[in-house]
Amino acid sequence: MSQDLLRPPDALDPPSRGWRSSRVRLVACLLVVLGALAFIAVRGLTGNFVYYLTPTDIVADHKAQVGERVRLGGYVVPGSVARTATALTFTVTDNAYSIQVSDTGSVPALFKAGQGVVLEGAMGSDGVFHSDTLLVQHDGRYRPPEG
Secondary structure, eight states, rough: HHHHHHHHHHHHHHHHHHHHHHHHHHHHHHHHHHHHHHHHHHHHHHTTTOOOOOOHHHHHHHOSOBTTTEEEEEEETTTOEEEOOEEEEEEEEOOOOOEEEOOSSSOTTOTTTTTTEEEEEEETTOOEEEEEEEEEEESSSSOOOOO
């Protein structure tokens, strides 16, 4: 007991104040990390909500400039499909506006007039959308290829 009398009074008390301050620091660090992760997630997702532009977006709203690489989505106008030696040309519409397309990429086997397509490319100064990637929308029915 004589040794307890020689110690300073604060040495006998448990370090409750230091424990609280370290817990507050830990919570603050966790909040900063979670806030940073949330910011990165929201910032990263905002650019990915627009999967493609429609002909109305490009023609009427001017959301794509000449030479700017974008995705264009719409339906192939029946009777507009023509093949040249170097490209496939057709018209894409969203039932409000239409854009002439020149595609130099590979053409999927499911491509046909009246079908939904998504194209990757850029508007040319000639008013034609120059595409190098053509994706087609299919009906969702899976069956073996016809012989």
